[in-house]
Amino acid sequence: MAAFDFIPNLGNRILAMVPRLGTASRFLVLGLAAIFSRHFSFRQLLRQVYGLGVLSLALMIVAAFFTGMVLGFQGYYALVRFGATSALGTLVALSLLRELGPVLTALLFAGRAGSALTAEIGSMKATEQLSAMDMMAVNPLAWVVAPRLWAGIIAVPILCVIFDLVGVWGGYLIAVPVLGVDGGTFWAQMQSNVTFTGDIMNGLFKALCFGLLVTWIAAWQGYAAQPTAEGVGSATTRSVVTASLAVLGLDFILTALLFK
Amino acid sequence: MAAEALVETQDLYFSRGRRAVLTGVDLRIPRGAIVSVMGASGGGKTTLLNLIAGSLTPSRGRVMVAGQEPTRLNKNALYQLRSRMGMLFQHSALFTDLSVFENVAFPLRRHFSLPDGILRKLVLMKLEAVGLRGAAGFLPAELSGGMARRVALARAVVMDPMLILYDEPFTGLDPISIGIIATLIKRLNDALGATSVIVSHDVHETFSIADYGYILAGGRIIAEGTPQALHDSPSELARQFLSGNPDGPVPFHYPAPCAYDRALEMDTVAGEER
Numbered sequence: 001m002a003a004f005d006f007i008p009n010l011g012n013r014i015l016a017m018v019p020r021l022g023t024a025s026r027f028l029v030l031g032l033a034a035i036f037s038r039h040f041s042f043r044q045l046l047r048q049v050y051g052l053g054v055l056s057l058a059l060m061i062v063a064a065f066f067t068g069m070v071l072g073f074q075g076y077y078a079l080v081r082f083g084a085t086s087a088l089g090t091l092v093a094l095s096l097l098r099e100l101g102p103v104l105t106a107l108l109f110a111g112r113a114g115s116a117l118t119a120e121i122g123s124m125k126a127t128e129q130l131s132a133m134d135m136m137a138v139n140p141l142a143w144v145v146a147p148r149l150w151a152g153i154i155a156v157p158i159l160c161v162i163f164d165l166v167g168v169w170g171g172y173l174i175a176v177p178v179l180g181v182d183g184g185t186f187w188a189q190m191q192s193n194v195t196f197t198g199d200i201m202n203g204l205f206k207a208l209c210f211g212l213l214v215t216w217i218a219a220w221q222g223y224a225a226q227p228t229a230e231g232v233g234s235a236t237t238r239s240v241v242t243a244s245l246a247v248l249g250l251d252f253i254l255t256a257l258l259f260k
Numbered sequence: 261m262a263a264e265a266l267v268e269t270q271d272l273y274f275s276r277g278r279r280a281v282l283t284g285v286d287l288r289i290p291r292g293a294i295v296s297v298m299g300a301s302g303g304g305k306t307t308l309l310n311l312i313a314g315s316l317t318p319s320r321g322r323v324m325v326a327g328q329e330p331t332r333l334n335k336n337a338l339y340q341l342r343s344r345m346g347m348l349f350q351h352s353a354l355f356t357d358l359s360v361f362e363n364v365a366f367p368l369r370r371h372f373s374l375p376d377g378i379l380r381k382l383v384l385m386k387l388e389a390v391g392l393r394g395a396a397g398f399l400p401a402e403l404s405g406g407m408a409r410r411v412a413l414a415r416a417v418v419m420d421p422m423l424i425l426y427d428e429p430f431t432g433l434d435p436i437s438i439g440i441i442a443t444l445i446k447r448l449n450d451a452l453g454a455t456s457v458i459v460s461h462d463v464h465e466t467f468s469i470a471d472y473g474y475i476l477a478g479g480r481i482i483a484e485g486t487p488q489a490l491h492d493s494p495s496e497l498a499r500q501f502l503s504g505n506p507d508g509p510v511p512f513h514y515p516a517p518c519a520y521d522r523a524l525e526m527d528t529v530a531g532e533e534r
């Protein structure tokens with residue numbers, strides 16, 4: 001009869017998930033609204049934009065460069081069969097702007113900055129720093145969580161723009177000097193086929209959503225972590241896994257909604 | 261104990277899930293006194309501190325602090341009350357990314373817009389009081405356990421609180437540091453005209469500075485009085501705790517089935533396997 005236990009077990013799991021999701025959503029709303037609290041610090045926000053964003057730049061640039069170069073090779077391989085290598089610029093740009101740029105930026109951000117954020121907040125909880133702050137009548141949501149949430153929302157779209165630019169440049173370096181595609185055609189095709197609102201803004205909107213999602217998951221996992229070394233460790237792993245899957249899931253939904 | 265009570269709990273109950281942590285605790289902490297709450301580890305002492313601080317909500321009964329009930333206050337009013345309280349955490353809870361100076365300055369910076377000169381003087385004054393003015397530039401990672409506890413103490417009193425809560429202030433410290441912390445608790449309480457609640461299981465050090473004490477066991481107060489009165493308490497459990505006897509009302513052996521029950525159980529299992 002063990003097989004029949006599956007359904008009630010699944011039901012129980014889903015029911016247990018509902019209040020957790022509610023608490024996490026309340027955490028997000030209060031965390032974002034804490035920007036209006038008197039304990040919110042713009043200096044802290046800048047520090048977090050630096051820590052989460054600027055320090056992720058090197059990783060993003062290297063990843064974008066290789067992604068663009070691979071796109072150049074693979075796109076050429078597909079297009080040369082139809083004599084359409086002139087469309088290579090468009091293919092590289094649209095792949096990056098609409099899909100790969102936002103998604104890869106978010107996945108890398110979850111791995112590099114999200115994990116660090118979870119570990120940092122989790123350690124602060126385990127060492128009673130959050131409780132100490134609360135006891136000093138300083139709201140930890142305003143001082144610790146809000147600057148990190150807003151920093152993620154600000155940093156990911158900017159990182160995505162940089163990812164797109166470097167990726168396109170990487171694609172160009174393979175397409176034009178290596179594979180012999182005409183440089184003028186590469187840029188002209190890209191210019192005529194990429195639209196600002198339909199493609200660029202679409203990608204940036206995705207990046208904004210992913211930034212919010214990844215930072216929310218990372219901050220929540222740290223805030224709700226068991227206050228032990230093991231608890232912080234497993235929260236960090238959960239943060240990266242959940243954020244990565246959530247980015248891919250949300251990407252599908254956004255692509256379906258924004259698809260033209 | 262005739263002075264006006266700053267903290268009072270009445271018929272206080274608290275449970276974690278199905279486990280009852282506190283079951284009807286009544287205590288009264290007069291203004292200006294140093295009161296200790298002692299008991300075995302896991303006996304609900306820290307929970308009691310958190311209830312006083314308004315971090316937890318009682319299942320039944322009430323806590324009054326300076327005439328207010330922390331759990332009934334909204335966030336702003338609770339923070340108003342907490343800005344008049346200080347708390348020393350068991351593991352110091354210093355902010356690891358801030359220097360000693362900035363740790364002590366943290367509550368002042370968050371609550372007041374003081375000119376740098378005044379803020380500097382206030383912070384150095386508190387660091388001087390705990391003997392660590394010379395360590396103002398250090399990071400918490402560069403401090404010993406005893407020094408970290410003293411910095412945390414300076415931070416707890418930097419706003420000149422009316423009530424200071426100490427959660428296991430002596431745990432994990434060497435004898436010299438324990439002596440320093442005990443002296444500082446007494447000296448700061450007198451100098452600030454504050455009221456102190458010390459939660460601890462270090463009998464000797466706590467009794468050396470406490471005016472009054474409560475012993476908590478099984479979620480209830482089993483004895484109370486001055487340190488001397490507690491030593492003479494008729495409660496066997498209190499006497500076992502204070503003298504540190506390994507066996508007594510708190511048994512040495514964790515409850516286990518008796519040998520006969522176990523043998524019977526094994527026979528049953530073997531029979532089923534056959």
